Amino acid sequence: MGSTYGKALRVTTWGESHGPALGAVVDGCPAGLEIDEALIQHDLDRRRVGQSKVTSPRNERDRVQILSGVFEGFTTGAPISLITYNADAESSKYDSIRDLFRPGHADYTYTMKYGRRDHRGGGRSSARETWGRVAAGAIARLLLKTVGTDVYAFTTQIGDIKSETFDRAEIDCNLVRAADHDASERMIAAIDHIKEIKDSLGGIVEVRADGVPVGLGEPTADKLDALIGQAMLSIPATKGVEIGHGFAAVSMRGSEHNDAFYPVEHGGVRTGTNHAGGTLGGLSNGEQVLARVAIKPTSSIARNQDTVDIHGNAQTILVEGRHDPCVVPRAVPVVEAMMCLVLADLLLQNRMSRATWDS
Amino acid sequence: MGSTYGKALRVTTWGESHGPALGAVVDGCPAGLEIDEALIQHDLDRRRVGQSKVTSPRNERDRVQILSGVFEGFTTGAPISLITYNADAESSKYDSIRDLFRPGHADYTYTMKYGRRDHRGGGRSSARETWGRVAAGAIARLLLKTVGTDVYAFTTQIGDIKSETFDRAEIDCNLVRAADHDASERMIAAIDHIKEIKDSLGGIVEVRADGVPVGLGEPTADKLDALIGQAMLSIPATKGVEIGHGFAAVSMRGSEHNDAFYPVEHGGVRTGTNHAGGTLGGLSNGEQVLARVAIKPTSSIARNQDTVDIHGNAQTILVEGRHDPCVVPRAVPVVEAMMCLVLADLLLQNRMSRATWDS
Amino acid sequence: MGSTYGKALRVTTWGESHGPALGAVVDGCPAGLEIDEALIQHDLDRRRVGQSKVTSPRNERDRVQILSGVFEGFTTGAPISLITYNADAESSKYDSIRDLFRPGHADYTYTMKYGRRDHRGGGRSSARETWGRVAAGAIARLLLKTVGTDVYAFTTQIGDIKSETFDRAEIDCNLVRAADHDASERMIAAIDHIKEIKDSLGGIVEVRADGVPVGLGEPTADKLDALIGQAMLSIPATKGVEIGHGFAAVSMRGSEHNDAFYPVEHGGVRTGTNHAGGTLGGLSNGEQVLARVAIKPTSSIARNQDTVDIHGNAQTILVEGRHDPCVVPRAVPVVEAMMCLVLADLLLQNRMSRATWDS
Amino acid sequence: MGSTYGKALRVTTWGESHGPALGAVVDGCPAGLEIDEALIQHDLDRRRVGQSKVTSPRNERDRVQILSGVFEGFTTGAPISLITYNADAESSKYDSIRDLFRPGHADYTYTMKYGRRDHRGGGRSSARETWGRVAAGAIARLLLKTVGTDVYAFTTQIGDIKSETFDRAEIDCNLVRAADHDASERMIAAIDHIKEIKDSLGGIVEVRADGVPVGLGEPTADKLDALIGQAMLSIPATKGVEIGHGFAAVSMRGSEHNDAFYPVEHGGVRTGTNHAGGTLGGLSNGEQVLARVAIKPTSSIARNQDTVDIHGNAQTILVEGRHDPCVVPRAVPVVEAMMCLVLADLLLQNRMSRATWDS
Secondary structure, three states: OOOEEOOOOEEEEEEOOOOOEEEEEEEOOOEOOEOOHHHHHHHHHHHOOOOOOOOOOOOOOOOOEEOOOEEOOEEOOOOEEEEEEOOOOOHHHHHHHOOEOOOOOOHHHHHHHHOOOOOHHHHHHOHHHHHHHHHHHHHHHHHHHOOOOEEEEEEEEEOOEEOOOOOHHHHHHOOOOEOOHHHHHHHHHHHHHHHHOOOOEOEEEEEEEEOOOOOOOEOOOEOHHHHHHHHHHOOOOEEEEEEOOHHHHHHOEHHHHOOOEEEOOOOOEEEOOOOOOOEEOOEEOOOOEEEEEEEOOOOOOOOEEEEEEOOOOEEEEEOOOOOOOOOHHHHHHHHHHHHHHHHHHHHHHHOOOEOOOOO | OOOEEOOOOEEEEEEOOOOOEEEEEEEOOOEOOEOOHHHHHHHHHHHOOOOOOOOOOOOOOOOOEEOOOEEOOEEOOOOEEEEEEOOOOOHHHHHHHOOEOOOOOOHHHHHHHHOOOOOHHHHHHOHHHHHHHHHHHHHHHHHHHOOOOEEEEEEEEEOOEEOOOOOHHHHHHOOOOEOOHHHHHHHHHHHHHHHHOOOOEOEEEEEEEEOOOOOOOEOOOEOHHHHHHHHHHOOOOEEEEEEOOHHHHHHOEHHHHOOOEEEOOOOOEEEOOOOOOOEEOOEEOOOOEEEEEEEOOOOOOOOEEEEEEOOOOEEEEEOOOOOOOOOHHHHHHHHHHHHHHHHHHHHHHHOOOEOOOOO | OOOEEOOOOEEEEEEOOOOOEEEEEEEOOOEOOEOOHHHHHHHHHHHOOOOOOOOOOOOOOOOOEEOOOEEOOEEOOOOEEEEEEOOOOOHHHHHHHOOEOOOOOOHHHHHHHHOOOOOHHHHHHOHHHHHHHHHHHHHHHHHHHOOOOEEEEEEEEEOOEEOOOOOHHHHHHOOOOEOOHHHHHHHHHHHHHHHHOOOOEOEEEEEEEEOOOOOOOEOOOEOHHHHHHHHHHOOOOEEEEEEOOHHHHHHOEHHHHOOOEEEOOOOOEEEOOOOOOOEEOOEEOOOOEEEEEEEOOOOOOOOEEEEEEOOOOEEEEEOOOOOOOOOHHHHHHHHHHHHHHHHHHHHHHHOOOEOOOOO | OOOEEOOOOEEEEEEOOOOOEEEEEEEOOOEOOEOOHHHHHHHHHHHOOOOOOOOOOOOOOOOOEEOOOEEOOEEOOOOEEEEEEOOOOOHHHHHHHOOEOOOOOOHHHHHHHHOOOOOHHHHHHOHHHHHHHHHHHHHHHHHHHOOOOEEEEEEEEEOOEEOOOOOHHHHHHOOOOEOOHHHHHHHHHHHHHHHHOOOOEOEEEEEEEEOOOOOOOEOOOEOHHHHHHHHHHOOOOEEEEEEOOHHHHHHOEHHHHOOOEEEOOOOOEEEOOOOOOOEEOOEEOOOOEEEEEEEOOOOOOOOEEEEEEOOOOEEEEEOOOOOOOOOHHHHHHHHHHHHHHHHHHHHHHHOOOEOOOOO
16 A cells, blocks of 8 residues: 555655655654754755766755654654655656657556556656655654664665675675675676667665664564565565575585574574574574675666557657666665665554563 | 464464474465365475475374365355374474574574473474464465465475576476476485584575556555565565565666566556566566575584573583485475465455555 | 455454354454453453343354454564354244345345345345454453453443433343333333234433543544544444533533633642543543443334335335344443444544654 | 555555654555645645634645655556655644643653653544544545545534534535534634633534445455444544444334335345445445544643643643644544545455456
8 A cells, every 4th residue: 555664663654766856655654753854854865966987967955854743852653744846847848748658657557457657757656756765765764773773775786796795884885785805896897888889787776774673573574574564575676685695605504504502601592604694593693684686787777679659559769868878776775675675664663562661 | 473474365374393283274275165174284394294204203294174264165255274283393302402592593592482382392483383384375275376376385405405407397296396307316425424424504495476457565664575574574484585586686777677468469568577586666566476495404403502591501502303304305395385375364364555545 | 445444453344244254353452461351352242242131142252263363362563363253043934024024124224235135134235244342342342451440331221211310320220221120110111012912112321431541532524523433323323422411511601611721739620520531622531431322123023014125115024033122221332342342443543643753 | 463454455654743754655546546736735635734713723735745756647556665854843832832731632641552652642542643644535535536435524512512414515514514504603703712711622523425336345244334433533533433223223123223115126236225324245235335533622721720741740731732622523524534435445355355356
């Protein structure tokens, strides 16, 4: 049922790529959370277009305004309305493809479902919709901070180029948001090349959450794994998600894959390995929650492609407009935001796990 | 929020591995659907344990009873209550591990979340919970049949052994439910071997849906992809899900991955290829919906493993009881059921897409 | 969307009047709540038919079985499945009205909505559906007890006869569950009389909750008042609900109706009066939550009535079967149960009101 | 869970009385509905303050902007974001009562629930929140028009003065929105008087829906009656709701209250009377849906009242600011809007009632 993420922390996004504005309403955020608008803007700036040569040249300031739910710097428990105005939309560029279905895009399916579509920049199916997710995710991140949870994501693969080392400090120091400096240079070169030949690349984003309290997840439908699955595969251009060793676990034996438990000094339990990626039985187990998201190569390419028009006639389409030759770097903050939303939602739900009121 | 799948077709499962009974309540099923109890039982028999040497020897008849919502063979629009009684539970086998956390299981996380757990056979976290999913999935399948949708799943990989050919008729002819007869024999041998050495294997299940109407999926949170992600990763032991080419799409270029559109004689639009796995912009596009699910090796292995008890002391555990050395074959009908639930739920939601009443 | 009450504590009822069984699944009940099956049965026995000359002679033992979610006497956090089997259903009595729409009943509307109906005893629309509400309400009551909340209801009016005094101890000492002994005798006589003349009476049930924590209710859609409204008007035969002075508040002036605040020794705030019925701005204010529910006279009367058959022909109907000449006394425990469900649901939701974890 | 009304047509409102803006997001509105912004504004203008001497002198233009979900005059199926900016908020007037709890207001309960509150004009608990409801209700009304449903409300009682006649054309011709011209004059005089003596009055709003399709309502939790109950009692200042004869039905006998069925020429079934107010078994029966809502006298009165401050000290409060001496006339369009939201939501849900696709 559509445009709302979460059950305890409920985020409803709205807005089209070329409409007057985009926004999100965050309902269910507890009162008393200190809101730092600059931190929200910081997250939004990371997903913004027009940042570098490897992303779309469209220039949107994406400035967030908080219209409700915050009073004197703290949340009040009322819904938080977040908005930004679209400034740099060039809708006329889309006139020529108004009646054509772009391959790899939602044009055809939206038209069939709704009987019409806003053709300008993909309308609702545009990745611009993720603005609201990142804005709301920043609030979720603030909520997670109150329990010491830290979420970050980075690019691990662009096309065939994989990261081989990990340095968190590197992530925001290169244009592709890889945690491996050398790999990042090869990735950037690959994107430069693919842009030149008017094609596009996909990749993989990895997201990690440290300091996740034990027990987040609601069996059975709303297991932590399940909600990560939903959240990640709701992001435009994603085609797969895996947790922990994921698809690689298929080739492991139980004796290898099981993470043995060990007692921790001063109380507590940890696992020696983390093949499971921080979840057991659908609940967080206190280890690092880790997921990877597969992102397809950008559908919009400046080449002639076979397609059909809305009248059912065969046509050739050349998609103009400003497009990322590889959306992976800009997907990093979105993946991060979705993980924040999942964890914050489950954090709130978890408060209802026990009948005793001190828990 | 827990135990309910779906928004239009809502399935709530209940029951523990060693409780008196298991069940599901299906709310939102439209009236007038002819219910064939034998077909529901057929699906349930496929997930049943005790079927062969490659699965657990536990013997449950798993007979379904319909307690409500069906009158004179047709659904009435009222909630459908499905129940089965547990017959062959040997709870005493679990006494020795009552205070121990089994590696790879939910014992530790459930205890931390809820302050207690039903230790008998995993309680709520047991794969026996999937009985209700398969029972409800069979009803969803009947609903999908009314629009010509056909869902089926099969094993494509066990450990390192992959299927190389596809013959749908083969699926229920071999113990591992592979669509490749030769591979199935190697898979069976691998399971026999792993059982002997008291270890376990994982694998991959592929699920396909033919004849899916165009337009199923609710942007943005409840995209078809997103709900497949949630549904599949809510199944016990799953660690990953991918749609269409999935993680392999990462290495493709946009010009390769995009599925070009072609007009169909007598109206309609098709794509020449189906790299997307039947979804565009989160909506079904009329092509085959295709997903693959990664399943980890069974956590219960009859070997000594390091663990911790509920008092925080280091211990060694030897998990007895009856366990599948590889759950992949039995996961096949569960994956199928979850895909049926996702599609039937979205089929109903899709009826609300247009303001005109004839749509 | 149908058969589920509540958002945090979610109760799904199922079952038909003349089906094999009735039940409820309670999802979201926190772990660690001690369940006393005898207390659940006690509440169920109060709504049972066959109790006295003023109610239907149908005899159902209504014995509850707990099929899941409780282990060694405490809730586990898993869904609690409650069931009872129908024993004394005489379906054949309904054969003669299979094709007729009973005035005041759901026969016509169910047939129009669903294209069919289970005509036996009203099927899903029967008041027997309330079995599951009362069973679940008993669990909600146990949850409320942990915070000192006490919910009770009683009959204040039958036909034109109103209670004039209040003695809580009297409620379960008379057949009509009035808190006024003298009035109860007149009410009983009135029911005896109406039964003789083959007619029926309505009445009013009042429900009170003492010890409700301040702040229960979720603005704006799920205010305490709003959820009381939904809960009460979902009970069969109800036609109105009011809170505090309710409709009588209409004739009061603001200066009269406003409940002034006073400080309480040792901290806290109380109101001197309680015209508001324990809610302010949709949240509980610590005073007694008080609501009244209007119940129409029983629709089933043993008189000839004009009606129409399913073919659209004018007909005369004589409703036989066993019916209460006045359902008000049996509605008392149902109203109580619904108030318990509302408050327990909001009690859990309220745990998410503040960002600080100690609240 | 707060700020969202409805399940198929989901309306989330946001905004505070003295925040920068107010709004609503309507998710689930089908595509292809023609949106007439002037009609939305028309409904909004009816709830606007500053309209006459009987309402608050605060002047807000309340101009609606549609920020998403509508393209070239028709809905697209995407969420519709509606916004208005607050122009004439005089927050400083509230400084003096920042630390005081106004009797009859949400100040105390919000503070206790959330640990803080936006004291300016009631913040989220202000009736200004209903702007979003009326804006969304106007869209629901457009949806209902496609099936011929017509919803209207009017004042039937102010204080002790009751309407005695009914003339729909009169409703918008007098300041109190009564359907009885003579009564309206007495009502206006009563409000003038109560204002002079610095007190306030309550009243009753009646709402009617003609042309409601048979079968709207989802048993059992979401019966039409139940959702009307929730919707109406979520409106600020409401204390009761009744359907059809409501509380008066209590004194009727079954033989009087039952609405007999009659066949209609050319097919169809009607009832001769409509004591039930258009619902049977929780579903609409094709007759006029009719409800009445009790509204308490305005809590804000310009008199000294006993209260307590946030430190727990006894205080005297004099509520200044601009307040309606009677909110009933302005509640009329809000009641209307809520009925539209309930019916439109159920209209969409009803599309899922039958398994056959032509229904």
